[in-house]
Amino acid sequence: MVKYSHMIKPAEVIVLQPGYAVWQKRLKAQKADGTISLIKSSQNMIVDTGLPKDKDLILKKLKTNGLTLEKIDFVICTHGDADHISNNNLFPKAVLIVGFDIYHGDIATFFQKNFKIDENVTVTSMTGHDERSIGVLVKTVKGLVAITGDLFEYENDWKQAREWIAFSKQPKAHIKNRAKVWELADYIVPGHGPKFKVDKTVNILEKEMKQLKELLQRTVNVYGDVKL
Ligand SMILES: [Zn+2]
Numbered sequence: 001m002v003k004y005s006h007m008i009k010p011a012e013v014i015v016l017q018p019g020y021a022v023w024q025k026r027l028k029a030q031k032a033d034g035t036i037s038l039i040k041s042s043q044n045m046i047v048d049t050g051l052p053k054d055k056d057l058i059l060k061k062l063k064t065n066g067l068t069l070e071k072i073d074f075v076i077c078t079h080g081d082a083d084h085i086s087n088n089n090l091f092p093k094a095v096l097i098v099g100f101d102i103y104h105g106d107i108a109t110f111f112q113k114n115f116k117i118d119e120n121v122t123v124t125s126m127t128g129h130d131e132r133s134i135g136v137l138v139k140t141v142k143g144l145v146a147i148t149g150d151l152f153e154y155e156n157d158w159k160q161a162r163e164w165i166a167f168s169k170q171p172k173a174h175i176k177n178r179a180k181v182w183e184l185a186d187y188i189v190p191g192h193g194p195k196f197k198v199d200k201t202v203n204i205l206e207k208e209m210k211q212l213k214e215l216l217q218r219t220v221n222v223y224g225d226v227k228l
Pocket residue numbers: 034081083084150191192
């Protein structure tokens with residue numbers, strides 16, 4: 001007997017605020033805020049909630065998209081940094097996913113690698129920036145969109161890998177997971193920039209491993225006796 005799965009129409013990803021990250025004062029300070037995204041599918045979802053200053057922007061942009069705070073079913077935070085979580089409190093009734101924990105009110109359940117919300121939307125491990133970072137894979141009419149948090153900072157960040165490695169807790173895992181998402185996704189919504197199309201002609205794994213080796217040789221080990 002053939003079983004037909006319940007089909008739903010493709011999801012939509014709307015970037016409510018593209019994040020940004022601009023160095024100031026010679027790498028001592030950065031003007032930065034996280035990307036805030038809306039996913040419309042069988043459920044309405046917000047991915048990352050920015051800084052406290054973004055409250056009014058979220059309210060306004062939800063309205064533009066025909067939604068209110070109460071209509072958001074899930075709030076998903078790619079990681080726990082302040083510029084990605086600071087308006088979670090606007091959505092007390094939404095299911096909250098941070099790290100690998102899923103909160104319904106004060107009841108937590110847990111997942112390891114993937115948590116499927118519906119046919120279009122899967123929350124998935126994207127560790128590297130830190131050990132509990134997650135992202136969201138979304139099937140849309142234009143292809144697969146990966147909302148990655150700080151797995152990617154912005155378009156072309158692979159050209160100066162040291163800029164994102166500076167924030168990375170697990171550089172090697174980070175590089176590998178970036179390459180995986182690069183292969184999988186058609187579009188990336190990065191943690192600190194607008195959505196961009198993935199350039200499949202670029203082998204970022206190769207380019208970034210080379211840069212990581214150079215960085216470590218220069219800065220970490222003065223004796224040159226550590227092999228990477
Ligand atoms: Zn960030």
